[in-house]
Amino acid sequence: MEPIALSAALASFTEQWSPRIVTAVNDYDVRVAKVEGDHVWHVHDRTDEFFLVLDGELHISLREPAGERTVVLPKGSVFTVPRGIEHKPYAPAPTAILLFEPTGTLTVGDRHDDVPDHVDATTGHALR
Amino acid sequence: MEPIALSAALASFTEQWSPRIVTAVNDYDVRVAKVEGDHVWHVHDRTDEFFLVLDGELHISLREPAGERTVVLPKGSVFTVPRGIEHKPYAPAPTAILLFEPTGTLTVGDRHDDVPDHVDATTGHALR
Numbered sequence: 001m002e003p004i005a006l007s008a009a010l011a012s013f014t015e016q017w018s019p020r021i022v023t024a025v026n027d028y029d030v031r032v033a034k035v036e037g038d039h040v041w042h043v044h045d046r047t048d049e050f051f052l053v054l055d056g057e058l059h060i061s062l063r064e065p066a067g068e069r070t071v072v073l074p075k076g077s078v079f080t081v082p083r084g085i086e087h088k089p090y091a092p093a094p095t096a097i098l099l100f101e102p103t104g105t106l107t108v109g110d111r112h113d114d115v116p117d118h119v120d121a122t123t124g125h126a127l128r
Numbered sequence: 129m130e131p132i133a134l135s136a137a138l139a140s141f142t143e144q145w146s147p148r149i150v151t152a153v154n155d156y157d158v159r160v161a162k163v164e165g166d167h168v169w170h171v172h173d174r175t176d177e178f179f180l181v182l183d184g185e186l187h188i189s190l191r192e193p194a195g196e197r198t199v200v201l202p203k204g205s206v207f208t209v210p211r212g213i214e215h216k217p218y219a220p221a222p223t224a225i226l227l228f229e230p231t232g233t234l235t236v237g238d239r240h241d242d243v244p245d246h247v248d249a250t251t252g253h254a255l256r
Contacts, residue, residue, distance in 0.1 A: 003199050003207040006180075023208045025178040025228050028156065030206065050153040052134075052226075071131050076182075078158065079131040080151045098180075100153055100228055 006032060006054060009127055010096050018120035019099060019107060020127045031099040031124045039089040040119050042109030049081045049101050056095025061088045086111075134160060134182060137255055138224050146248035147227060147235060148255045159227040159252050167217040168247050170237035177209045177229050184223025189216045 009022050009032050017039055019031035035058070051058060051073060058073045063086040070090075073079055081087045108121045115121050137150050137160050145167055147159035163186070179186060179201060186201045191214040198218075201207055209215045236249045243249050 001208070001210075003201045003205040005202070005205045007204055023178065023206055025156075025176045025208055026211075026230070028153075028228070030178060030208075030228070048153045050151065050158060073131045074133070076135055077131040077133045078151060080129070080153055080158075082129075083154075100156070100158070102154070 042112035052098040054096040170240035182224040
């Protein structure tokens with residue numbers, strides 16, 4: 001195995017909201033994705049989900065017990081969505097993110113709103 | 129919980145080779161560290177270890193079955209050291225890294241050479 005430049009990984013595909021698996025850490029994946037516009041409201045019942053913004057800006061709306069709010073992650077920021085919290089990512093402009101989550105985690109979670117055509121319901125694609 | 133800017137996390141401490149825990153993802157930690165010079169040869173018998181270079185350049189020497197080699201990670205590159213592979217990180221200049229590994233993972237692994245004074249043998253410190 002050799003180191004992987006995230007810029008090269010991101011340059012290897014064009015699809016939005018369609019994560020690529022960069023490497024595995026035990027039974028977790030490190031994934032990168034290009035995103036813009038709305039994802040879909042969804043929830044992972046059994047796992048937290050980690051976001052790092054590599055470029056651009058990611059908004060994550062959260063439906064917490066206390067109510068709904070949106071956190072904003074500028075480039076270089078991180079946030080973990082706790083398991084069981086319904087959330088919807090959104091990017092106002094082309095954005096690149098890195099995700100850390102258990103292998104097999106579905107992009108649209110265990111429960112979700114109707115998945116629009118521009119969102120890829122996947123457990124991540126291999127990097128080519 | 130609020131998003132955390134990695135730049136602010138890194139600005140909150142000065143110690144080298146002394147990771148700070150930025151957030152948790154299930155039973156894994158996301159840690160950041162400032163590093164320069166040599167770490168120590170060590171091995172994690174039961175876990176892989178993920179490195180992302182945020183700034184600077186990290187070298188990781190590896191003692192693999194086929195022999196010893198060193199991988200070089202420029203800024204923006206990632207690498208996973210497989211469990212059971214003895215390794216020694218080294219940074220030729222001040223460098224910032226992000227790590228994913230199970231909570232409780234010791235910086236010097238399960239087996240290691242003598243730990244020099246400049247290396248902090250820790251499972252990670254809380255971010256203040």
